[in-house]
Structures are given as C-alpha cells and as structure tokens.
Amino acid sequence: MFNFNYKTQRLIILFSFLTIPLILLATFTFYPALRLIQLSFTDWDGFSLDYKWVGLANYKEIFSNEEIFGVFSHNLYYFVGGIIQNIIALYFAIILNSKVKGRNLFRVFLFLPYILNSVATAFMFQFIFNSDHGTLNTLLDLVGLGAYKQSWLGNTSLVNISLASISLWKFMGFNMVIYLGGSSIDSRGFV
Known part of the structure; x- marks a missing residue:
C-alpha cells in the first residue's frame, strides 16, 4: 500500500x-x-x-462605576490566601522531604483535605463557623477570648477571610504534594 x-x-x-x-x-x-x-x-x-x-x-x-469595580476587591482575599497557602505548602514540603519520623503519615494528613468532598468540607466548616454554637466560638470561649466571638460568615468584613481560610486549608496539601514531587527526584530519575 x-x-x-x-x-x-x-x-x-x-x-x-x-x-x-x-x-x-x-x-x-x-x-x-x-x-x-x-x-x-x-x-x-x-x-x-x-x-x-x-x-x-x-x-x-x-x-x-465603583459598585462594579469594587467586586474585584473581594478577590484580594483569595489572592493573598493563595500566596500564604503556597508558602505553607512549600514549608511543609521542605520539612517532609527530609528524614522526619512519620513523614508519610504527615503527608497523608496534610493531603486528606484536598481529596475530601467539597460538600463535606462545606458541611464541616458550617459547624466550625456557626455563630451560636460553632467550634471556633467555643474555642475562643475556652481560651478566654470570648469577646471575639461573632458570626464569621455573617460579618461582611470577615466572610471573605473565613472563606479564603477554608480554601487555604483544603488546597494546601495538593500544593505540598506538587512541591514534593518536584523535589523528590534523585539523580537517576527515581522518586
């Protein structure tokens, strides 16, 4: 042919x-x-x-129009949260790339939030940020900082910080694994 x-x-x-x-x-x-x-x-x-x-x-x-352009200011919280998330991920990747006892267990624990279903994550943080009996407000009471109790998702000045912190917690482990993957290759090309 x-x-x-x-x-x-x-x-x-x-x-x-x-x-x-x-x-x-x-x-x-x-x-x-x-x-x-x-x-x-x-x-x-x-x-x-x-x-x-x-x-x-x-x-x-x-x-x-300030109302329209002001929407972009909300992204600033997530931008800063992303930078902090990458710094923390790089920090843990450096630590967990060395000979630390139980490092694989720590790697799993830090990666678990990423593989957790987003609905489960939202449900869990609903209990943490609950203004009445939330875990965060209860913890503030226990350590003597009850004056700082508030509605974390109801306060317009704190809601974006609260949501950015959830994103930081959920995706930090994924970034750590990416950094670990980039640093774990030895001279023969094996991990």
Whole structure:
C-alpha cells in the first residue's frame, strides 16, 4: 500500500495524536475565549440573537462605576490566601522531604483535605463557623477570648477571610504534594 520511511511515519503518527487534542483545545478553550472578548464590546443581553457594537463603553463602565469595580476587591482575599497557602505548602514540603519520623503519615494528613468532598468540607466548616454554637466560638470561649466571638460568615468584613481560610486549608496539601514531587527526584530519575 503506502511505503513511508521512518521519519515520515513518525510525523504522521505525531500529527494524528496531536490533531484531536488541538481540535478540542481550539473548540472548548480558544474559540469561547475569543468569542467572549468579541462579546465584551457589545450590548448583548445573553439571550437574544441581536447585539449592538458599543466599543469600549462596557470597559469604561466597569472602571468608572465603583459598585462594579469594587467586586474585584473581594478577590484580594483569595489572592493573598493563595500566596500564604503556597508558602505553607512549600514549608511543609521542605520539612517532609527530609528524614522526619512519620513523614508519610504527615503527608497523608496534610493531603486528606484536598481529596475530601467539597460538600463535606462545606458541611464541616458550617459547624466550625456557626455563630451560636460553632467550634471556633467555643474555642475562643475556652481560651478566654470570648469577646471575639461573632458570626464569621455573617460579618461582611470577615466572610471573605473565613472563606479564603477554608480554601487555604483544603488546597494546601495538593500544593505540598506538587512541591514534593518536584523535589523528590534523585539523580537517576527515581522518586
């Protein structure tokens, strides 16, 4: 039938294996992103087939309206929490990469929150942050800091800090494992 040399066969196989992922990437990542950028310059309501080109008016509104632009300030808590999370993960990865007694057990305990179901995590932290009989408020009472008891998820100035702390707790173990994986390869390429 076809008699290709090794180099041509290799290129055909590489092209064949790359075609489907590249088509999927273009279909589900690049096209939607470009379409969103295009739609950001229109007044489209999200439902109708009609939209009018408005240029930079949407961007002017976002950066001039304090209510809209203020939403971005909420992300600051999660950004800072992500930095702290990576610092803690790197710290534990360095410690647990050395010859510490029981290090595998500590690795498991630190990774467990990541594999815990998100619904279970939310249910658990509901009890921790409960304003009436929550674990955190009870602990503050026990150590003599009862004056600091409050509604952790009901206070608008603390809710983002509380939620960022949950994210820090849940995803720190995953980052630690990534750092451990990067540092555990010896000179022969084995872990």
